[in-house]
Amino acid sequence: MDRGNDRLSLTTDAGAADQDVGRGMRAHSATRVLVGPAAAWGLAVGVPLLFLGVFFAWPVVSLVARGFVTDGALDLGGFGEVLGRPRTWRLVGLTLGQATLGTALSVLLGLPLAYTLYRRSFPGRTLLRGLVTVPFVLPTVVVGVAFRTLFVHSGLLGAWGLEESLAGIVVALVFFNVSVVVRTVGGLWERLDPRAEQAAAALGASPWRVLRTVTLPSLGPAIASAASVVFLFCATAFGVVLVLGGVRFGTIETEIWVRTTQFLDLRSASVLSVLQLVVVTLALFVSGRARARREAALSLVSDVSAARPLRWTPADALVLLVSLAIVGGLMVLPLAGLVARSFRGPTGEWGLSNYVALGTTGERNALVVTVWEALGNSVRTALWATLIAVVVGGLVALVVSRRPRAHGARRAVALLDAAFMLPLGVSAVTVGFGFFVTLDRPLGIPFDLRTSGALVPIAQAVVAVPLVVRTVLPVLRAVDPRLREVAAVLGSAPGRVLRTVDVPLAARSLGLAVGFAFAVSLGEFGATSFLARPDAATLPVVIFRLIGRPGAENYGMALAASVVLAALTASVMMLAERLRGDRAGEEL
Amino acid sequence: MTTTPAAFEAARRRARASAMRLASRAARPTAAGLALVLTLAACSSGDQGETGTEADASPSGTVTLVTHDSFALSDGLLAAFEEESGLTVETVAAGDAGTLVNQLVLTKDAPLGDVVYGIDNTFASRAIDAGVLQPYTPEGWADRDVPEQLGDGALTPVDLGDVCVNADTAWFESNGLALPVTLEDLAKPEYKDLLVVENPATSSPGLAFLLATIGAFGEDGFEEYWTSLAGNGVKVVDSWEDAYYVDFSGAEGGTRPLVLSYATSPAFTVTEDGSATTTTALLDTCFRQVEYAGVLAGTDDEAGAQALVDFLLSADVQADVPGSMYMYPADNSIELPAEWTQFAPLAPAPFTVDPADVSANRDEWIDRWTAATIG
Numbered sequence: 001m002d003r004g005n006d007r008l009s010l011t012t013d014a015g016a017a018d019q020d021v022g023r024g025m026r027a028h029s030a031t032r033v034l035v036g037p038a039a040a041w042g043l044a045v046g047v048p049l050l051f052l053g054v055f056f057a058w059p060v061v062s063l064v065a066r067g068f069v070t071d072g073a074l075d076l077g078g079f080g081e082v083l084g085r086p087r088t089w090r091l092v093g094l095t096l097g098q099a100t101l102g103t104a105l106s107v108l109l110g111l112p113l114a115y116t117l118y119r120r121s122f123p124g125r126t127l128l129r130g131l132v133t134v135p136f137v138l139p140t141v142v143v144g145v146a147f148r149t150l151f152v153h154s155g156l157l158g159a160w161g162l163e164e165s166l167a168g169i170v171v172a173l174v175f176f177n178v179s180v181v182v183r184t185v186g187g188l189w190e191r192l193d194p195r196a197e198q199a200a201a202a203l204g205a206s207p208w209r210v211l212r213t214v215t216l217p218s219l220g221p222a223i224a225s226a227a228s229v230v231f232l233f234c235a236t237a238f239g240v241v242l243v244l245g246g247v248r249f250g251t252i253e254t255e256i257w258v259r260t261t262q263f264l265d266l267r268s269a270s271v272l273s274v275l276q277l278v279v280v281t282l283a284l285f286v287s288g289r290a291r292a293r294r295e296a297a298l299s300l301v302s303d304v305s306a307a308r309p310l311r312w313t314p315a316d317a318l319v320l321l322v323s324l325a326i327v328g329g330l331m332v333l334p335l336a337g338l339v340a341r342s343f344r345g346p347t348g349e350w351g352l353s354n355y356v357a358l359g360t361t362g363e364r365n366a367l368v369v370t371v372w373e374a375l376g377n378s379v380r381t382a383l384w385a386t387l388i389a390v391v392v393g394g395l396v397a398l399v400v401s402r403r404p405r406a407h408g409a410r411r412a413v414a415l416l417d418a419a420f421m422l423p424l425g426v427s428a429v430t431v432g433f434g435f436f437v438t439l440d441r442p443l444g445i446p447f448d449l450r451t452s453g454a455l456v457p458i459a460q461a462v463v464a465v466p467l468v469v470r471t472v473l474p475v476l477r478a479v480d481p482r483l484r485e486v487a488a489v490l491g492s493a494p495g496r497v498l499r500t501v502d503v504p505l506a507a508r509s510l511g512l513a514v515g516f517a518f519a520v521s522l523g524e525f526g527a528t529s530f531l532a533r534p535d536a537a538t539l540p541v542v543i544f545r546l547i548g549r550p551g552a553e554n555y556g557m558a559l560a561a562s563v564v565l566a567a568l569t570a571s572v573m574m575l576a577e578r579l580r581g582d583r584a585g586e587e588l
Numbered sequence: 589m590t591t592t593p594a595a596f597e598a599a600r601r602r603a604r605a606s607a608m609r610l611a612s613r614a615a616r617p618t619a620a621g622l623a624l625v626l627t628l629a630a631c632s633s634g635d636q637g638e639t640g641t642e643a644d645a646s647p648s649g650t651v652t653l654v655t656h657d658s659f660a661l662s663d664g665l666l667a668a669f670e671e672e673s674g675l676t677v678e679t680v681a682a683g684d685a686g687t688l689v690n691q692l693v694l695t696k697d698a699p700l701g702d703v704v705y706g707i708d709n710t711f712a713s714r715a716i717d718a719g720v721l722q723p724y725t726p727e728g729w730a731d732r733d734v735p736e737q738l739g740d741g742a743l744t745p746v747d748l749g750d751v752c753v754n755a756d757t758a759w760f761e762s763n764g765l766a767l768p769v770t771l772e773d774l775a776k777p778e779y780k781d782l783l784v785v786e787n788p789a790t791s792s793p794g795l796a797f798l799l800a801t802i803g804a805f806g807e808d809g810f811e812e813y814w815t816s817l818a819g820n821g822v823k824v825v826d827s828w829e830d831a832y833y834v835d836f837s838g839a840e841g842g843t844r845p846l847v848l849s850y851a852t853s854p855a856f857t858v859t860e861d862g863s864a865t866t867t868t869a870l871l872d873t874c875f876r877q878v879e880y881a882g883v884l885a886g887t888d889d890e891a892g893a894q895a896l897v898d899f900l901l902s903a904d905v906q907a908d909v910p911g912s913m914y915m916y917p918a919d920n921s922i923e924l925p926a927e928w929t930q931f932a933p934l935a936p937a938p939f940t941v942d943p944a945d946v947s948a949n950r951d952e953w954i955d956r957w958t959a960a961t962i963g
Contacts, residue, residue: 066694141829148834154843242826247787247962258789261687263951264694264714341840347860363856368660436691440698451652451680451700530683530691534659537681545657547829549914550849551856555833555840 044395048420048465051392054442055462056423059434060273066437067270075267082271091272095235095251095279098166102173102234103227109174109326110181110226116323118186122310128327129577130570133515135331136179137523137569139540140239141547142562146338147172147244156333164246172240175330177230180467184226185219187512188474190307192218207315220290221477225470228287232280232424232466238526252276256427273430280425284418335566342559346552354553354560363553366546368534371561374542375568378522381538384457385464385521390514392461393468396420398502400469401476420469423462428526431462435531453536459527464517471516475509476502515576519569539565650676651892652701654884656688657681659705660912661905669899675892685792685879686711692884693718702893705881705900707743710795712880713947716742721882722890726898733920734901735878738943743880746900747915750851750935751796752874753783754867756838759845768846770872771804774817781821784835785848789954790826792877797848798957799946800875803939807949811960818961838867852914855932865931874935879915
């Protein structure tokens, strides 16, 4: 299918280029891209593939393979055994059910928030944008305790019967993931040229009709992008399900965790991992189809935000009210108790004693390092992880954003896109344990990576790369190819086209991607918990240890440390937005 | 995925070989990847030295201690050992006790380090049976007042502690109810809906308590006991912090005055003047957890590894265990802090189950427990 024919271009330029001329130009630039910097493209594909292969595919395949070998012989009997259990299918059902509900609700609640925070400007907007990201990085163990405190019989929401219920799990999943929708969709919405909407409105369309026929279709790729990421996060959610689901609820992910870390039953765990992979691949396929139908060149404004000040119209008031209700009910309510408790000392008095105690190793030496030292470790690790994720993820997004003319090449690009989403859909336990069985000699290099601290940022980057790709890609794909063609026709070398067309437009989303990668890395616990060395523990690991010890002081410190983690994340996100605001539109 | 280990190993070698070929042929892409790996390797502190190739060489170089996430010693203790022995000790934490053992089993062919500390008696047999340990008995072991070694010297006890039901004494006083004493008491109607415990499938104290009931009622009687507990409204949650901080009335304001925790937990609820504690451990409901250290099979520095095990059992470290790790030292002759004897005494006669039985039956017991308790 030649995109020249079915392109849903929202460009409102009066003199849109003639389609045939456009196609001719594209052919011209494609040839140049192929012949000239073939090596550069090879590098852009090779580096990410090597990274994914060594730090994801090889470990996962190695571990899963062990589950299918009994006494030195191939044994696929585990499939019949595990698939024959009614419990397995109940777990699959619950996994799909909670992930679907969690995703649908996250999108539904995320859209009004994205509108308010990215299409309207008002005092305090930057702060609110930062705050919305906070849940995303809070340690699940802390959030689990915060939600359960609300849900138990004596709790504030005790009467709602959310304890050990599917609804309780879904609420927490939405809490964690709504920011993914807000950020991903908001990032595109903010730069969507408002003139198409204005034109529709001028031609007499009602606001609802404008939203339905102009705005939402344009946002389609970003929504599909966000939804697929959220679905993967929900499908592989572990701590939330374990804590809020109690002993009655479980998913494929929690079962893999129990089978691997507690029972060392790799036979069952491997079958479940394959099952998880199938579920995830199907989900990616479906969302990929949805994206492919929607993705199109959009008219984006790079230098000015399309947001306009909030006005006191009924529509604006409604959207604002809905947004405040979402933020209040979903985020403030569970976190208020947590924040309040962090300001109460061991004997119940108000004060900063928990924060003062962050300079210590806790009541009765609960920790090896102080919380501030752990914070330093977290930031250092996150910087490395972000660097890796942005380089690898940026390259993937760049490659995937191109649409080669050859059918096979287009297939390969789509496959590359899907492959880099998989780390979100595969159990952290499988990846982590896979590291242990493979990375004693990575690529045959005699360096035991498993026990060196270097593996921590790498493991975090593996999880952050898909987010970088999904954040940058919709923007790169939305770049009207004619811009590149025009630049090429005017004599720009491919490198210069990249520098003057793609980079300035993508730069803003790159800021967002940096923020996301940093946040993911700061909050990552699953893989970090068994890779981080005790003397280099990160903040989430330290919080987990503090809350795992008795003592009012340790508990208070755990909450104070969570507040610090939240504040740090919010600041980083706000900073990332500020940086990209200044740079946009420049030649980099 | 559909390969035998031999074929798989061959495939892995081929993959490695082709990766190397790739590196030399198309230098740029892979070189960049390798540079990434190496840069990161360089930015990590410490150096993985290839030392001590001779087993009888005097200890020198780096010894890696693989442990769970609760390992800690007072400042300077480890440094003094390093100075004295000429060794450099690196610690690697591998998650909780269960995760630790499973990782050791999976990495048997390429051990993560030289010494392990933190395998407990509920997971010990799995490690011993898998052959990840190399027997070593410290000098003069027979003369010391310590628990037995396991697996013919494979595992040497370092510290111990009890998992017991804890009670919120203030709650019982204000409700005019006597404290329960035995496991049987917990199933009596006057204690209905008062107890919260942890799931043995996901929590280490949960598993210990299941074993306590198996020790008390036998392999044939524990299900009946748990059915009666379930009938009496026992609440099961997935982790210790959930039980203790959300449901237990003696910590952060839950509603249940009985919680499954540790014998040492009451020392954390001592009143401000230090004269009393607001919670107490029911010492007739306990299971004893013993934590062990051992030399990992395949260590390239046997002498250094043995020196590190000796160090963990030295009087200095044993005396440091209560303060640093909040466990009892394995060495019974070590004097305990006064506060411990007052607020955190050990159970006089905890329930026990043979580690070999635990290893053989754990999964089945947990399945039977699930059926009896959750249905």
